[in-house]
């Protein structure tokens with residue numbers, strides 16, 4: 284009996300690729316263009332992944348955020364009354380969008396990079412000449428893509444429920460992008476140090492969700508008694524949510540410049556740490 | 570040293586101690602010439618994959634240096650990486666991506682623009698007989714196909730040095746043979762190949778040079794022919810017409826009875842088989858068939874490994890108090 288794999292084996296007309304393929308070591312490409320192609324390839328792969336498994340990556344967050352809209356709009360909204368001069372639904376909507384953006388940016392990078400570690404195909408990029416920067420930025424853009432797509436879809440759905448004036452459109456978009464970038468880098472760090480599937484749920488469950496819930500999504504921190512009000516200011520997510528709400532509603536609990544300062548700090552800090560870890564090979568090279 | 574004369578790979582004093590304290594490599598010196606088909610042999614846990622991991626920068630080394638076509642990895646790691654293609658021992662493909670995407674992406678990581686990357690990927694997949702499967706999710710490929718996919722992936726950027734860590738482990742004999750002829754062609758086109766294997770038959774068929782590694786050290790580094798010449802005895806298994814009850818006494822030959830009533834004969838190098846047949850005739854033993862007990866390299870290999878173990882055991886311990 285012949286093996287079906289062996290019989291359909293090599294195409295007799297196929298040429299030996301080693302006779303025809305130029306070696307990349309002979310190519311006269313600049314390192315910059317190589318770095319760009321490596322980065323673009325990674326972005327393409329990450330975006331492709333998000334789109335391919337959209338029932339896992341895009342659908343659930345959209346559904347759950349829409350449920351919040353229904354609950355805080357038609358169901359509960361009227362009973363809660365106004366907050367800072369707007370309806371409760373108007374008040375919570377920016378925070379809910381932000382919550383979707385940051386958790387999904389984070390989650391995307393964590394699952395994609397940890398998955399690559401777990402299945403060992405991270406080795407594909409590690410053996411290649413691609414720089415740590417291209418790898419990190421490529422993964423981050425994938426996370427930002429998912430975060431912003433979800434943010435946009437959720438935002439559009441929100442318009443059906445609530446009147447959102449979007450007072451400062453550019454600022455709104457800038458805050459969403461920067462937050463997304465910060466959390467994508469954060470997710471990368473989480474994935475690097477994670478050794479098993481538990482390790483990739485610890486931070487989202489025990490850090491991210493509580494900080495978001497207490498980060499002024501559902502209430503103004505001005506309503507809190509001391510010391511909770513002061514303590515809340517230690518929560519970075521508070522600044523991001525407020526800046527985003529300011530962009531949409533024109534209202535904030537704090538100066539917007541401060542929010543941008545916090546965002547910049549986190550982006551630079553997470554990026555530097557992630558790049559350092561990647562260069563050291565922490566969690567990926569024994 | 571210039572790229573045109575330096576060896577394809579030069580390892581000097583390569584050492585590796587893993588975080589758990591295992592000293593996997595205890596100073597590996599190795600030189601693989603350009604164009605060579607080189608076999609790296611050794612028992613389980615000898616340090617073959619560790620060596621390959623270090624050369625391909627998947628594992629951090631604890632000491633020593635690596636030069637790929639004269640490029641020292643400490644000076645130009647990216648330049649060295651461009652020259653290497655690697656097929657690892659364990660399957661490490663993304664099971665959720667199809668072959669064409671996997672191979673084209675790999676080209677992209679080497680800086681090859683997308684359109685050209687896809688063309689190259691197509692060429693490699695065709696050659697590996699995977700073109701029809703190019704859009705199938707890799708998870709549904711058979712084990713042998715996944716191995717070939719990993720070879721296609723390793724070739725897509727046109728490496729000068731192809732390193733394969735047990736490429737035919739667990740694939741059937743037909744595919745193994747097909748892989749052999751493919752590797753031979755790749756080598757004939759000018760690519761240097763380093764291969765690890767447990768099938769000594771494979772090393773004998775492909776490799777012109779062989780290094781044997783055991784317990785983190787190179788115990789032999791020579792060409793395959795002279796290695797084979799070192800064989801002192803060869804063992805044959807003979808099936809008699811009637812099962813025997815005890816090992817036959819044949820003058821000048823060492824014999825052993827096997828459980829199934831057949832027997833083994835050790836024949837010294839240089840002693841013709843005629844002499845054996847003559848002795849069998851004299852003993853009135855009718856033999857229906859005869860075969861090699863083991864691959865010849867296998868015997869030599871076992872001998873060398875035994876020898877190196879013996880040396881290690883009798884060597885004085887470094888911390889031993891002798892006074």
Ligand SMILES: Nc1ncnc2c1ncn2[C@@H]1O[C@H](COP(=O)(O)OP(=O)(O)OP(=O)(O)O)[C@@H](O)[C@H]1O
Pocket residue numbers: 569587588589591592593611612613614615616617618619620658
């Ligand atoms: N990540 C690791 N951490 C700790 N020890 C390791 C690690 N990887 C390998 N080792 C140890 O290093 C030694 C060499 O292993 P290696 O995988 O290089 O052997 P090998 O020659 O490839 O064996 P095989 O033929 O089984 O593939 C072994 O003792 C192994 O247990």
Ligand SMILES: [Mg+2]
Pocket residue numbers: 617618619658734
């Ligand atoms: Mg191995």
